[in-house]
Amino acid sequence: MMNESCTILALSDIKKEFESPAKDVAPLLILDDITFSIASGTSVAITGKSGCGKSTLLHIAAGLENPTAGSILFRGDSIVTMNDAKKSSLRNKKMGFIFQSNLLLEDFTAIENVMMPALIAGCKKKEAKARAMDLLQRVGVADRLDHRPEILSGGERQRIAIARALMNAPELIFADEPTGSLDEENAALVEELLLGLVDDERCALMLVTHNLHFARRCDTVFLLRHRTLEALT
Amino acid sequence: MIAGRYAFSRENRHRSSSVLIMLGICLSVLALFLIIAFMEASQSQRLGAIKDVESFHLRLIPRGMSYEELLETVETIETIGGVEQAFLFADVPAVVKDLSTGHSAAVRIRGLSPSLFHAGPFFERLSMVLGSTPTEEMVAPSYHLMRTLSMSLGDSLELTILKQGRVVRMIPVTLERTASGIYQTGLSEFNQQTILTTIDGVRPLTSDETLGIGVFLSESYENDQASVVQAIEYLNLPITIETWQEANGSLYAAMKLETYMMYLVIGLMIMILVTNLRNSTARLLRIKQRELAVLRAMGCTRSMLMRIFILQALYIAAIGVVLGGLLALLSVDRLPALIEFADDVRRFFNGYGAFSGTRLSLSINPCEVAAVSAVILLMAGFFAWLGSRKLLSKNIMEILTHDE
Numbered sequence: 001m002m003n004e005s006c007t008i009l010a011l012s013d014i015k016k017e018f019e020s021p022a023k024d025v026a027p028l029l030i031l032d033d034i035t036f037s038i039a040s041g042t043s044v045a046i047t048g049k050s051g052c053g054k055s056t057l058l059h060i061a062a063g064l065e066n067p068t069a070g071s072i073l074f075r076g077d078s079i080v081t082m083n084d085a086k087k088s089s090l091r092n093k094k095m096g097f098i099f100q101s102n103l104l105l106e107d108f109t110a111i112e113n114v115m116m117p118a119l120i121a122g123c124k125k126k127e128a129k130a131r132a133m134d135l136l137q138r139v140g141v142a143d144r145l146d147h148r149p150e151i152l153s154g155g156e157r158q159r160i161a162i163a164r165a166l167m168n169a170p171e172l173i174f175a176d177e178p179t180g181s182l183d184e185e186n187a188a189l190v191e192e193l194l195l196g197l198v199d200d201e202r203c204a205l206m207l208v209t210h211n212l213h214f215a216r217r218c219d220t221v222f223l224l225r226h227r228t229l230e231a232l233t
Numbered sequence: 234m235i236a237g238r239y240a241f242s243r244e245n246r247h248r249s250s251s252v253l254i255m256l257g258i259c260l261s262v263l264a265l266f267l268i269i270a271f272m273e274a275s276q277s278q279r280l281g282a283i284k285d286v287e288s289f290h291l292r293l294i295p296r297g298m299s300y301e302e303l304l305e306t307v308e309t310i311e312t313i314g315g316v317e318q319a320f321l322f323a324d325v326p327a328v329v330k331d332l333s334t335g336h337s338a339a340v341r342i343r344g345l346s347p348s349l350f351h352a353g354p355f356f357e358r359l360s361m362v363l364g365s366t367p368t369e370e371m372v373a374p375s376y377h378l379m380r381t382l383s384m385s386l387g388d389s390l391e392l393t394i395l396k397q398g399r400v401v402r403m404i405p406v407t408l409e410r411t412a413s414g415i416y417q418t419g420l421s422e423f424n425q426q427t428i429l430t431t432i433d434g435v436r437p438l439t440s441d442e443t444l445g446i447g448v449f450l451s452e453s454y455e456n457d458q459a460s461v462v463q464a465i466e467y468l469n470l471p472i473t474i475e476t477w478q479e480a481n482g483s484l485y486a487a488m489k490l491e492t493y494m495m496y497l498v499i500g501l502m503i504m505i506l507v508t509n510l511r512n513s514t515a516r517l518l519r520i521k522q523r524e525l526a527v528l529r530a531m532g533c534t535r536s537m538l539m540r541i542f543i544l545q546a547l548y549i550a551a552i553g554v555v556l557g558g559l560l561a562l563l564s565v566d567r568l569p570a571l572i573e574f575a576d577d578v579r580r581f582f583n584g585y586g587a588f589s590g591t592r593l594s595l596s597i598n599p600c601e602v603a604a605v606s607a608v609i610l611l612m613a614g615f616f617a618w619l620g621s622r623k624l625l626s627k628n629i630m631e632i633l634t635h636d637e
Binding site: 065088089090092097104120164 | 533537633
C-alpha cells in the first residue's frame, strides 16, 4: 500500500462510456472500475492494444476529459468537481503534458513554446526565458531557440515538448505515446531524456505507451485489457 | 502577446487570412463612407441648386403692385433680419430663334436684378462656360440651348412672346438680343429651358404684374424660414409667400424619399458587412481551434482564451476601420480635385465641362464615422466572444482529436 502522504494522484472506480450517436444503441463502455494511484517521484506506465482506452485514461487522469463515474483526487482535491479556473491553474502549475503528436504552437518559436506555461502562470518574461533556455539546453536543442516547429524534426519537436512540460516544475507529467511517432534512434533519445529529467526534477510520470521496453523502465507497469487494469510489475 | 501574434505577426501561419479579413473591412468602410459622402453631397448640391437657382429661398408673388411699389417693397424686405438679398425677377415664356442658324426653341426668359449676376448664392452656382453675364441689351442662354440652336457667342437671337393686346387678347412681341455668354448650372431642367437676362431687359416683353420678388436668406436663417415669413406677413402687403420647399413640393418629397432609401441601402451594406464579419471571425477561430485546445491543456482559463480571441478580432477590425476611414478621408479630399481635372481635360477637348455648375462638396461626418466604427468594432468583439464561447464549451480532447 502506498504512503497516503506521498500520493499525488488517486483514481478510484473510474468508468468511462461514450454515447452512441444512434438513439437505440447502448453507450460504448471503454473503462470500468479503474483504480490506481501515483506517488511523487515514481513513474507509472500503462500499456495495452491500440484502441483499448489508454489515452482516454490518461486524459481523464489529467482532467482533460471527465469520467462517467468515479473520482480523481490530486493531492486530495477532486479534479472532477473543480471549477475551470482551479482546474486550469492545476494543469498549468502542477502538471505537464507530452502528447504523441507533440502539439506545439505552430505560430511560436521553440523558446516561446517552452516559455508559454510560465507566461500563462504570470511569470515575468525575462525569468521565463532564462528557465526555458536552460531547459532547451538540457534537452539538447539550444541551437533551435528561434526556429518555428514546422522546420524542426520529429525528435526535436518532441524534445521541445518535454522542455515545455517541465517548464513550471510540475509534480506530475502525463506522457501520451511520447515516442510513438519517432524512429528508433530518436525514440531512445527521448526515452532517456524523459526518464532522466523526471529523476532530476523529482516529479512523477504517468506514461502511456506501446513500447514495452520503455514501459518496463518505469516503477509500475499496468496493462489495460478488457476495460480494466492489470498490474504487470 | 498571443492576440497580437494571432492577428498580424509574421510568425502567424494564417496571417494572410487576417490580412484578407482586415482588407475586407477596410474596403467596406471605404465604400460605406464614400457612398454616404457622395449621396449627401449630391443631395445637398441638388437642394442647394434648387433653392439658390430655381426657386430662391422665398418667392413673393405680389398682387396688383406697380413697379415703383415693388422696388419699395424690395427695399423694405431687405431690412428684415435674416434676409440677405431681396430682388425682382420675372419668368416669361418665349420662343427663341437664332438669326444666324435659323434654329428655334421654346424657352423661358428669366429676368433678374443685375446685382444677382455679380454676387450672392445665384451667382455662386452659375458657371459661365463662355463669355460674360448678361447686361440689359444682352442675354445668356445655357450651354444646352446653345447646342439646340447651334448658336455661337455674339449671335443675334430673336425673342418672341405673346403679350396682352388692347384690340385682340394676345399679340406677339418680338425683340432682338445678343448672346453675351453661355452658362451652366447643376440643374439640367433649368438649363434646358432658361435664357438669362436682366430685369430691365425683360420688362419690355411683359407687364409689371408678372414680376415677382425673390429672397435669399442668410445662412443661419436657412433652416428658420418661418420667422422671416412671419416678419414679411407682419408688413401686411398684398403678396403671397412661397418657400422653396412649397414651390418644389413633389421634388422635395422625392428627395426626402431618396434620403430614406439611402439610409436603407447603407443599413443593408452594414448588414452585409456584419454577416461577413461573423463568417470571418468564425473562420479565424476555426483555424486556431487546435492552438486553443493546446493552450487550454497548458492551463489557459476560458476567460483568458476569450480575451485573446476578442482582442485578436478587435485588432483586425480596428486596423481595417482605421485604414478604411483614412482612405475615405483621403478620397473625399482628393476626389473633387480629380473630378475637376477630368472636367478640365474634357473642357480642353470639347469646349465645355461635363460637371460645370456641379460643385460637389464632399465631407465625412465625424459622428457617422464614430457610429459606423463603433458598430464594426462591437460586432467584431461580439462575434469573437460568441464563437470562442461555443468553441470553449467543447471538450479539449474532442477538439484535439477532431483536428488531428
